Amino acid sequence: xxxxxxxxxxYGGPSGxxxxxxxxGRNVLQALLQLGLDAVGIDVEARRIGAQLHASGAGMAFxxxxxxxxxxxxxxxxxxxxxIPYTGSAVLAAALSMDKWRSKxxxxxxxxxxxxxxxxxxxxxxPDLCAMLGLPFYIKPNRAGSSLGVSKIKxxxxxxxxxxxxxxxxxxxxxxxxxLGREATVAVLDGQALPPIVIETPREFYDYTAKYxxxxxxxxLPSGLGEHTDRQLQALALRAFAALDGxxxxxxxxxxxxxxxxxxxxxxxxxxxxxxxLVPMAAAAAGQDFxxxxxxxxRAAQRRVENG
Numbered sequence: 001x002x003x004x005x006x007x008x009x010x011y012g013g014p015s016g017x018x019x020x021x022x023x024x025g026r027n028v029l030q031a032l033l034q035l036g037l038d039a040v041g042i043d044v045e046a047r048r049i050g051a052q053l054h055a056s057g058a059g060m061a062f063x064x065x066x067x068x069x070x071x072x073x074x075x076x077x078x079x080x081x082x083x084i085p086y087t088g089s090a091v092l093a094a095a096l097s098m099d100k101w102r103s104k105x106x107x108x109x110x111x112x113x114x115x116x117x118x119x120x121x122x123x124x125x126x127p128d129l130c131a132m133l134g135l136p137f138y139i140k141p142n143r144a145g146s147s148l149g150v151s152k153i154k155x156x157x158x159x160x161x162x163x164x165x166x167x168x169x170x171x172x173x174x175x176x177x178x179x180l181g182r183e184a185t186v187a188v189l190d191g192q193a194l195p196p197i198v199i200e201t202p203r204e205f206y207d208y209t210a211k212y213x214x215x216x217x218x219x220x221l222p223s224g225l226g227e228h229t230d231r232q233l234q235a236l237a238l239r240a241f242a243a244l245d246g247x248x249x250x251x252x253x254x255x256x257x258x259x260x261x262x263x264x265x266x267x268x269x270x271x272x273x274x275x276x277x278l279v280p281m282a283a284a285a286a287g288q289d290f291x292x293x294x295x296x297x298x299r300a301a302q303r304r305v306e307n308g
Contacts, residue, residue: 006038009040015070025064025065089246104117110243118176119174132175149168149170181255182198221285
């Protein structure tokens with residue numbers, strides 16, 4: 001493998017996940033510098049990204065810009081236009097994975113298990129969601145991350161406020177039947193599925209606070225689900241990742257019902273790299289510390305470029 005060019009670590013950006021991305025970026029930049037690589041950080045400005053990339057002198061980008069612009073195919077398109085190779089999924093896969101509804105439609109067509117739900121657009125008539133989905137169910141923005149704007153609906157009176165919160169994040173909203181059971185996630189790294197992690201929180205669900213701020217969220221690794229279920233989740237994660245044409249790295253999230261049936265929730269094409277983040281935990285369990293994880297992601301992208 002040829003020598004690594006200067007790497008621009010892309011982070012920050014304009015989305016509601018900016019603060020998380022800033023921490024991810026700091027951690028990745030520090031890791032690359034500790035690995036002895038020539039790396040610079042760029043706090044992404046949507047209207048100046050071309051000039052920022054040119055000024056950096058970078059020949060490769062390590063993208064940890066979460067949420068809109070960074071994770072939905074737009075930044076990926078900018079990098080393609082600049083001719084700069086980058087880590088992670090390409091334009092279409094990034095856009096699809098950010099779009100929860102359309103990724104689930106594709107997974108359903110592939111025969112993969114997904115929860116039942118309905119898509120609502122702003123100003124459209126709201127059907128009788130309780131009759132359609134039963135209680136409880138979730139209302140969530142279609143294209144937002146970190147559980148921003150997500151609500152768990154326990155009574156019909158909760159719906160109006162939940163829709164307002166979700167539509168504040170996106171023009172499309174998913175109303176989705178709740179899978180009552182355990183939440184799990186599987187990281188995909190350079191073609192391999194890492195050990196599953198089960199997430200437990202005393203909160204109503206794994207929301208923004210539980211993900212990034214709370215100290216009482218529990219991460220079970222080993223998962224405690226048993227070898228058969230672990231392997232089932234890993235196989236499903238790889239199929240879901242491949243169906244969206246993911247590459248290099250990502251994370252696939254699940255709910256597992258009381259009967260042990262897993263359901264796909266979403267794929268994250270630019271997962272968090274913070275002190276609370278799940279991919280570094282899974283990588284550590286598989287024998288890779290944070291620096292090694294960053295190196296694996298970057299080398300996977302470099303190898304792909306060299307192989308054409």
